[in-house]
Amino acid sequence: MPASKQWDVLGVGCNSVDRVYRLPASPKPDSPTAKLRISSHATMCGGQMATAMAACAGLGLKTAYFGCVGHDHDGRLIRSELEQRGVDVSHVLTRECANRFAVITVDETSGERIVLWDRDERLNLRARDFDPALIASARILHVDDEDQEAAIAAATVARSAGVPCASDIDRITDRTKDLIAAVSIPIFAQHVLPVMTGESDVERGLRAMRQWNDGMLCVTLGPSGAMLLKDDELVIEPAFPVKAVDTTGAGDVFRAAFIYALLKEYPLRKMVRFANAAAAVSCTRAGAMASVPAMREVEQFVSGE
Numbered sequence: 001m002p003a004s005k006q007w008d009v010l011g012v013g014c015n016s017v018d019r020v021y022r023l024p025a026s027p028k029p030d031s032p033t034a035k036l037r038i039s040s041h042a043t044m045c046g047g048q049m050a051t052a053m054a055a056c057a058g059l060g061l062k063t064a065y066f067g068c069v070g071h072d073h074d075g076r077l078i079r080s081e082l083e084q085r086g087v088d089v090s091h092v093l094t095r096e097c098a099n100r101f102a103v104i105t106v107d108e109t110s111g112e113r114i115v116l117w118d119r120d121e122r123l124n125l126r127a128r129d130f131d132p133a134l135i136a137s138a139r140i141l142h143v144d145d146e147d148q149e150a151a152i153a154a155a156t157v158a159r160s161a162g163v164p165c166a167s168d169i170d171r172i173t174d175r176t177k178d179l180i181a182a183v184s185i186p187i188f189a190q191h192v193l194p195v196m197t198g199e200s201d202v203e204r205g206l207r208a209m210r211q212w213n214d215g216m217l218c219v220t221l222g223p224s225g226a227m228l229l230k231d232d233e234l235v236i237e238p239a240f241p242v243k244a245v246d247t248t249g250a251g252d253v254f255r256a257a258f259i260y261a262l263l264k265e266y267p268l269r270k271m272v273r274f275a276n277a278a279a280a281v282s283c284t285r286a287g288a289m290a291s292v293p294a295m296r297e298v299e300q301f302v303s304g305e
Contacts, residue, residue: 005139008263009063009139009142009263010138013050014119014147015046015050015067015099017046017077018102019102020286021103022286023036023108025109026105039108045289046248046288046289047078048144049146050289051249052252054082055252055292057086057087058294064089065082068092069095074098074101097123100118100119102115102117103116106286111245124147126149126150127150139163143183144167145176148173165183167187187258205219207229217230223239227272240280242281247283253279274302278293280301
């Protein structure tokens with residue numbers, strides 16, 4: 001890929017300010033855990049794309065973020081946090097509304113989390129918000145599926161400009177198939193495959209995604225690692241075993257490390273292993289953006305030091 005670009009990666013998508021509550025167990029109705037005392041709580045920055053771009057910057061990539069923030073304290077907090085992490089926020093749009101936020105509960109025994117969120121529709125990106133020159137200035141574009149219409153529009157511009165486009169496919173709407181077809185490298189959450197293809201087997205489900213995209217396909221499998229399909233080559237890499245503190249943001253960190261490995265032209269297996277390592281490191285600490293690893297940490301993890 002050509003290196004003579006302003007940015008290594010441009011991220012288009014959502015951000016969030018997370019209110020994180022650590023709990024001694026997972027709440028379940030009509031059980032002893034229906035009422036739980038909160039172990040600790042904190043306010044942290046996150047959101048799919050903001051976290052992924054913070055992770056790209058942490059790995060040393062020249063990174064820019066394009067999205068909408070609110071005009072409130074949370075919106076200013078997100079901008080400041082990204083800027084401090086070396087992400088260019090000069091193209092971020094501010095809207096006259098509250099910023100997106102989430103309430104996240106984390107089970108201290110497993111690190112697994114539940115995310116409850118809300119987002120004002122005025123934060124939605126529109127196709128007319130995009131400057132094609134901005135997208136063309138990046139070596140790779142990364143979009144999430146929060147604003148699928150905007151993501152499709154951005155991916156379409158990227159395709160016209162010859163810019164590869166990776167994506168986070170985590171939810172299913174009536175435009176998800178169009179988003180999968182528009183991007184170059186869709187990266188799926190595991191739960192998406194059986195719903196869209198009817199296949200319970202992961203490999204068959206990933207191959208069935210070929211009906212919408214014949215490029216490189218990847219699916220994250222949580223504690224089981226990840227699977228990648230390019231042409232007829234299938235790569236399955238197990239996850240690195242860790243004691244998970246918090247899995248929030250692990251998928252976003254995986255995607256950032258995948259993009260890094262793609263830009264560095266790593267072989268396929270090394271690419272997936274590197275992304276798995278970065279995600280594993282992120283699971284060993286709390287928060288989304290706060291869990292982003294540095295390059296040396298990922299390299300040490302891969303080498304077993």
